Amino acid sequence: MLKFNKKTVAIAVALCLGASAPAIAKNVAGTTITDAGERVEGVTLKIENVETGLVRQLTSDDGDFRFPLLPAGQYILTASKDGYTDVVQEDIFVGLSGSVNVDLTMTLDNVERLEVVGSRISLVDVTTSSTGITVDQFTLEKVPVPRDLTGVALLTPGATQGDSAFGNVPSIGGASAAENAYYINGLNITNFRTGVGSSNPPFEMYESFEIKTGGYSAEYGRVTGSVINAKTKSGSNEFKWGVNVFWEPDALREDKPSNSLPGESLLQIDNSEDENEFAEMNIWASGAIVEDTLFFYALYNPRSDVFDFNGAQTQTGDGIRQQVTNQTDEDAFWAAKLDWYINDSNIIELTAFSDKSTIKTKRTQTLDGVDLTTPAPATGTINEGGTNLIAKYTGIINEDFSISALYGINETDRTISSDLDANPAIFRRFDSTGNFVRGGDFANFTVEVGDDKREVFRLDADYYVGDHSFRFGIDSETLTANANTINSGGVYYLIYVDDETDPANPTPYQVRRRNYSAGGEFELKNFAYYVQDAWQATDNLVINAGIRNDSFENKNGAGDTFVKLDNNWALRLGAVYDLTGDGDSKVWASYGRYYLPVAANTNIRLSGAETFIHEFREFTGFADPTLEIPNFDGAQTQADQVFANGDVPAPDEIVDASLDPMYSDEFILGYKFKLNEDWSLGVQATYRELATTIEDVAIDFGFNQYLEREFGSSCTECTGFHYYVLTNPGTDLTITTDPDANSDGPLPLDTYTIPASDLNYPESIRKYGAIDINATKAWDGVWFLDATYTWSHSWGNNEGYIRSDNGQDDAGLTTLFDQPGLLDGAYGDLPNDRRHSLKVFGSYQVTEELNVGVNLRWSTGRPQNAFGYHPTDEFAREYGSESFYAGGELSPRGSRGTTPSITSIDVTASYDIPINEDYDLTLRADIFNILNSDGVTEVDEIFDDEGADTALSAGIPDQNPNFGQATNWQTPRYVRFSASLRF
Template sequence: MRLNLSRVCLCLLLGGVLAAAAIGQAVQTTGRIEGTIKDSTGGVIPGVTVSLASATGTKTAVSGDSGEYSFPFLTPGLYTLKAELESFKTFEQKDITVRLGQTTTIHVVMEPGEINQVITVTGEAPLVDTTTTTVGANLSENLYLNIPVQRNFTALFSMAPGVSDSGALGSYNPSIGGSSGLENNYIVDGVNITNPGYGSVGAYSSIYGSLGSGVTFDFVKEVQVKQGGFEAEYGQSTGGVINVVTKSGTNEFHGGVYFYGQPAGWEARRKEPNIYRQEKHTEFMRTESFDISADLSGYMWKDRFFFYAGFNPQWNTHMTMAPAGLGQWVNPGEGFFERKDTIFSWSTKGNFVPHSNHNIEFSMFADPSRRDGGPNRNMTAEGDDNYSELNYGSFNFIGRYNGVLTNNWFLTASLGRAYNRFEEQITHVDRIGYWDYVNYPSRQLMGGIGFFENNNGENWQFNLKTTVNFNAGGDHTLDFGYMYEDVTYTAVRRYTGPMLANPFGETYGGFFRYRYYPDPDTGENYDWNGDGVISDADALLQQYRGNFNDPNLATTTTYHSFYVQDAWKVTDRITVKAGLRYDYQEMGGGGEEAIVYEFTGNWAPRIGLIYDVFGDGKTKVFGNWGRFYQKIPNDMAVRALSSEVGVTNAWWSVAYDAEGRPMADEVINDQLPGNPAITRTGANPTYIVPDTKTMYQNEFVLGFDHQLDPTLSLGMRYIWREVGRMLEDTGTLTIGQYLEDDTNYTYVIANPSYTSDFVINDTGEVGSDGIGDGFADPKRSYNALEMTLEKRFSQGFQFLANYRLSKLWGNYEGLFRNDNGQDDANITSLYDFRSDAYDGYLYVPGYLNTDRRHILNFNGSYTFSNQLTMGLGFRSTSGAPINRLNAHPAYENAGEIPITPRGSEGRTEWVNAIDVHFGYPISFGDNYRLHFALDIFNLANFKRVIAVNEDYEDAPGVLNVDYLSPGSANNPDTPLTAFQRPFNMRFSLRFEF
């Protein structure tokens, strides 16, 4: 733990002083009810006693001089509001819904009369939140338990407008509002669980992607997807904010035992991409999942201490088979191999309420997981023992205080920790990995598995927020907040195989191509052994990946955020929202020569306007402009601020081990025609151009929300987003200069643009020569029109529907690059060279990879009079743009250089999915219920292509025989990267009390 206690104490002291004069609303885990109390003539009434009752007790407040009242820190759920004053009839309104991160406005009109006379309002609470400019969606358990949806909470994201699949990262890390999948912020019970190394959700590996979050449906109370327009309180995101609150206890005992089963036999036959491609990969036959869940909630001290505890073990099996010639790693009885994951998710929460105005909460959740030893990668042709075992998961906790100090002054403070880890244990770490271009019609992976990475991240988090309401030319809600994060991220990055010595006198590991050397004089394969015949004896090992730094690197980040925001109600209909946020990030590398760099100057203003059109809280027009900064993942600290140096293009003569595997013998570059140069890339560590800043994005939102009837609301909005500055590592040479002479090749970290001048162009040295360096301006522009239609549950019917029409245009996808599958945020290969003729269309704006022109969602359910519930989920998404990508002339990597305009090779197919849910409860008395359910996914058994291989070349001059075949070239061995998952079903049995 690297938590600096002196800093925390200073922050507490500073926050305590500022709390007396400013404020911060705790919207991350709660909602709010507020309003104004008036008499029948429209005059405000001060001094009214207002009480709010729920399953956890009763809170009270007194209306102020302007008749206003407010109840913050409300757990999402149902409430009853009552207002009482002598000489007036008592006002009561029941079944008021409070939603996560939203304000429910209830204006009270009191009539003259006796206090024992009660006027009960039966109408629904307003559906339109006239206090916010945030756009997105709130997803409650009442909806997602009655529709067909997968078990992890990440499956809910796609139900919200503006959310699409992020390409190679899949649905776990979605593209929100045109961003790449590594630009979101994930918060559960106020804990930021975003992976500190990569910016993903939960545990993450650059090989396997996201592998867990610690949260399943049975633990979740509500999910809020914030797409845009959010206040200065929220930052660290140029995508969206996913806000989740887990279940809590009440004054009633509830619990249950639940079983879910998705047998392999309930899945239709998958469409295999190997039928369509020459380079064969692992075949995924089918998947099955089973899990058992149990939970209990209630109280230990009525109205004072509540608890919740849940446990959910899960067993997931992926059944795979190797293509012919790729070893015999199969189950003899079944003909396939089973990749088994065992996950033990659990969650617990306690709430202590010493007084109705004070709440102390403690929450913990985790998902320790294991994947059994086996062929967890794309198997090589080595046989049946090239295995690995995965251990991964997360453990998170937070303690929080929420307090109503006076009717107009609120305070919240929290301290939490998020931890996640990933570890791959490899059976044969001694074998080099290589692509065999000699013995197969197309390349084939051989030897060891090559690159592997283990990592763990720890993030200690402290938050302080305080809020004050006052009147000065109108009602104000003024917020002040401070956040501190202390991150330690450790990565082990290396290659299988022995450590090799290079001509620089350093040792390193690497990845190879087993191939013939192309003679630059003749254009033919070079006769290495000089016998006049080209044969296997002439094959060499070309090492095109390698690094010789310390593979164990511990890096750090210290992050501070301050914000102030005000909601000024100018009139009863007009509200102005203004805020300012400042983010500071100090990042340090690992190793003896590591550096520390401070990213400063991150001022993020937000300004919004809300107009309550008719003054009844049912129709609003709103607009918001804001600037949003990213939080830089620590992968950049590992690879750029530490001692990572690489070697490429070393040619080795071949020796063979006892089993006939090629081994690197000695470097022979100086013995080959053309004398190919070995390239030593990177500095130790990478130089950062002075005054380099972090990436930011500007956003404008214009919207309209209208309540059509007491349970139905319509929303329409326009969203514009554009990257204003990019943070990337860049090279000092053009590709042409590099191919002629790479001796001066150096990486620097900067904010490259058309006006950049930090390179002496002729020599490639770092410095200014008064001439632009030749970089193109980064461009990512997102324009979208959205329409939403939501019906709250009423008379057995509920639904959420939305449609998005959008355009994503530019040359910079963001922190994740789908072209080559690179997840090294801010240090991708995109800007590694200054522009020249070798770039093709690399920097020419076009349709970006995650551009999905049309997305239509419908999710809803209907409960019949006999208690049978039927749910329906429908999603239709237009295709993604297709590119033609050449290999990089310098790096020799596939998937780097577009040689035609982006997206000009067509689009993938429209993808449609129809899912249905059937549920039926059987009650045993008043308190017990057995609930049967069946979920059918992809009812129509669509098997549309969802991605194609866009690599036109495998290596420079080597055409890819599988160009445009189904399946992404970046992760061909991950399930469902080529076709939709076919028809499959899940059954569940839930016993509840």
């Protein structure tokens, strides 16, 4: 039996304290002792859930007791023994993980008193070396927080807002925004195609959240950022129901600033007419179907989200063109949960929710502010979300051994379509600005038909022996991605327009036709087993040690394995030392290795049946003037570019045979102590390093150089862009191929190992260091406060899974390592580097009915770059303005300063109105970014004009007139009104 001697109880009040709060527990354990500290054995202990009536009972062994795997909720603990006065401990709150530790002091019954122990709040959890925060309903009711997982995660020290190109997602602990893992009731709901974001369950169904930022146990894997772990609400013996209404009116929503080119009156980014009206309602009910046995919770969530926004204005020969987009999402979400207490030792939980949505889009082109009838407005749909199911069994075999088993399905629709999908995609590209202007009559640039399905099975067990608490289990996922993608109409035309020679008469001169299609069914299998031990080595020292073994397998479009990474051992080691033995201070340290699987996006893009061909012809007019479909019968203007020919590539030709998995190492050191009954202080240092990265690299030049040196013959296939191979950049690479394209040339089909020195790629580097200083004032019935200052630095040559500086969510296949020249100057401050940040949130109870709260965030800006054409690497130059060069001069990563600092202050006020003894009404208003701060968050980092090909050939690239101009700003002020009626 694991022994505890701390007279502390982590109760719910502490859980509202954010970063300084102990992790919510799932076990209750402790010791029965006398006033003199001597153990009392043979004590009968009974713990009861006050909401569901669950009762468990045991007898203390040598004074020790433990109640494992308790369902979340509020409990009462009672201790009794003949000759002693009964002891009752109320307000024990159990949640997602960790332990509530309590000593019960037994008093002889000849002493006339009843003692209730453990009543003081524990501000320091001396059992865990993991870091992060816990956010429960108390916090959400007291503090203004956006109603989404990112809004909750951004309360965490070290969390920053990800790039807008990826939507509303966080970057945490220096990792890219695609390296977090999202769980709900134990089911992984992370987007496994790109790693960006997750399913979107109805927010009202959440009960509490854990955001694990580091030091997490071997139970968790497949993540190098943060684990965002959520638990849903459940029913109880008391029947309850309610209605919640939320409204964010456009009339009280400010617009982002607009932007214009220096010295010109033309608006390039026009946000002045944007509109967004959001409203939702939740109708919910919970209670007991069978008292003390079967409970339910159900939620129905109608929604309406209407968004109108303007595209960039572009000056053309006939006037100012602009695209106006309307998006409407009016699907209702739903959720349901059943809890079946078969008996006090066996529980089955069933959870289901739907986040299916169909976003209807309408895009209208305007000329000088007037809607154009030709092309007609383009309409389309974007399907997202799906049905999700979770079944979990928990069984208590005895007080020392328990098991849990989970089966879950996570589904997501990824179909984008419209009634104009038969019409080709058409854009014009103007030489003067490099801007792309939409033409033709199509709705969606790409037509995507697909869906994702995750099937999960995991088995976990807990075993307690002596001073050790073991947790071990298996974690298996089968992921299936169906993806079929083409350009609208099966072809994409790009018309090049000369508007510099004679601006009054723009002249089309070239057409590029893209033939693109990709698709297939792709399967991934992830499997892991682990063991974790919490060892109470001494009264003051806890050792947390674990080991996890991960295996990843990815299959191509033909069903063959093309990536298999087995037996990846990850050590998790932590130590916590209670400095004084009274539970009021601790020093802790941890080390962890975390592996990341290969994203399904890699299967789809690299190992599917993909056709990607560019053909170039002179412009000779329009075959269909109405749809603006150009002729394609002119003279060829440049060589075709064949990136993929439609075949499923052989795995040993596209994957390095010596490929190692992607992983990150982490080191944390911290100190935390209690100042008094209300205040605690803590400091924590974190260092993370991305030790190995998986990316696709073009090897043509280096491969040919190797073959000429070693075999005296050139590679027929090495065009510069033929061989894209998945590898660990900066290492030797082994593939099996025929460099002579299956001919009878001197180079046969064989296995070739190309040295890293020939490939000329640097190793991938990402490092992150941070120091967090936290002060917490516990809730005392009137107010609480949590404040954290973070100094952090993220540096290297690779952001990670995705790439923010060009908005590319092509996980594992970004352009960064596509050519060696693209890495010249790539080492520096990374996009998610925010050197200083301050987060303060708290609440004050003005009266019994009126509460006010605040959430303040301040951070320094993001590093700025200058991208241009590579002056010497002809292959890198084919990527356009993607190199770290400006005007032909090296411009290292992050050397152009930073964007301005960002400040946002959110406030809330709520008023409780007791209608009668059965009904309560709460009215609330939240104002986000109350000062309407409009700090710039992103700028145009393209230095060399994309239309500068002619000038570049003479060695004098033109400068992009938009360089350095703002392209995005922080979210402007908006207001959310809400009303909650509860029975």
